[in-house]
Amino acid sequence: MKKLCGISFVFSLLFAVGCSQDETNAKGDNQSEPLVVYLNDFDEIIEPLFEEATGYDVELVSGNGAEVQSRIEAEKGNPNWDVVWMDGQAAFARWDEEEVLLKDLDLKNIDSLNELGTSLLPESNSYVATGAHASSVIVYNTNEISEAEAPKEWSDLASPNLKDSVGMADPAVAAPAYPFVTWFFQNLGMDNGKQFFTNIFENGAKVYPKNPNIVEALLNGDIKAAALQESNAYTMKANGEPIEIIWPEEGAPASVRYVGINKQSENKEAAEAFVNFLLEKETQDELVAAGSEGYFSPTVSDVADLDERPEDPKLVIAEGDWSAEHEAEIKEWFADQSVE
Structure with missing residues (x-):
């Protein structure tokens, strides 16, 4: 995993989730380059979870929200990313307007969204919410x-x-x-x-x-x-x-965490697999359990948020x-x- 701050590299331990080894290898057989994901949270757990569940290789580039946005802006002429997954409804709306994102995503797990997740879908279907938390x-x-x-x-x-x-x-x-x-x-x-x-x-x-x-x-x-x-x-x-x-x-x-795919990505199969993976109940259960980053309202049905939060937190x-x-x-x- 690459970090925007200092460009350091961190390696995570792999652990099993979801699929057998034979199944995962089959899914990633056609992948020539790692899926590059820009993100601002969950970098410690999402790489091993996704790779073990799907067989696709992934390279994470992690930074805070401002760093991720600056990098995407700087790379507009030659983007190095396939997927962006971060907080900030304004950024995704702007990227959608600028036609940076792949529109009309056809996601097999879109029906797993709960009422919150469905309410946060844009008309273009170019990005999808994976959670929302109180920004303050x-x-x-x-x-x-x-x-x-x-x-x-x-x-x-x-x-x-x-x-x-x-x-x-x-x-x-x-x-x-x-x-x-x-x-x-x-x-x-x-x-x-x-x-x-x-x-x-x-x-x-x-x-x-x-x-x-x-x-x-x-x-x-x-x-x-x-x-x-x-x-x-x-x-x-x-x-x-x-x-x-x-x-x-x-x-x-609230700040909404969205995920979208670069319309110029040459790794769309793996990118769609990543987005679908984030909309799995099992994945969201893991994200909720991920320490301090787990304080958010899930957007997938039947996923319970942490007990410390109010039973029905009012997010505006x-x-x-x-x-x-x-x-x-x-x-x-x-x-x-x-x-x-």
């Missing part, structure tokens, strides 16, 4: 704030008792942060969205590059509460840190097309705030 929930340090004064709604992050004590991730840097802020702009309208975040910024909110920076700030007392990606929040909870997690009644803005999702259309404007506005 409200988290507060219980050593700093009592339950009574803790924020319960998103607007509470502008409360006077949280002056200079709130953190959030930078939507221009952290991949999950853009779907978070975009929902407010689409839901409230651009002007009201700007006012919503202006209220928070004028209350002294601090913007950090990524969610792990927020975790550190919560623990060292730099902030008392935050809008924090749910996987980071539940990992803190599992580690026994003094925090509580709030899912606001209005919902938690900004539309991909709208998010892509307004991405430059929203990110530029945040950059102009110069909030430290």
Whole structure:
């Protein structure tokens, strides 16, 4: 596996899942080159799972969302990838509009999608959701704030008792942060969205590059509460840190993890096998069980998410097309705030 950061290589242990060795060899017999998958999560487990289940060779190129997007943009004239699998409804809507992705996917496992998965399908059928997670929930340090004064709604992050004590991730840097802020702009309208975040910024909110920076700030007392990606929040909870997690009644803005195929791919058979593999119940069960990355709402029927999450987590999702259309404007506005 190749990583975009530093271009290091990591080798995973193979373990059996699904098919016999004879069956898997037969499926991969016609493959001349490894399937190249760009992704931002699950790189530690998906390679051995897919190769053992299908017989296809796969090469993973892993990086954060911004790195994956930058690489695909840089390679438009000569793409080196077959499949992209990552968070970010805006990116996939943009790639669809730019005709980067293979349209009208004919997937044998499309009927396995649950209500959430079906609702997230684009009209072009050029990409499919494999899960959605809260790009932010409200988290507060219980050593700093009592339950009574803790924020319960998103607007509470502008409360006077949280002056200079709130953190959030930078939507221009952290991949999950853009779907978070975009929902407010689409839901409230651009002007009201700007006012919503202006209220928070004028209350002294601090913007950090990524969610792990927020975790550190919560623990060292730099902030008392935050809008924090749910996987980071539940990992803190599992580690026994003094925090509580709030899912606001209005919902938690979500980041959708999609998968799509490069329309120029010469490895379409293996690419379609990869997408179908991600829509298998057994695969999604494995993804849910994959440690901190497993905190998400599955898009396949009969797959249960982790017990730590609410029984029916309310995710609110900004539309991909709208998010892509307004991405430059929203990110530029945040950059102009110069909030430290």
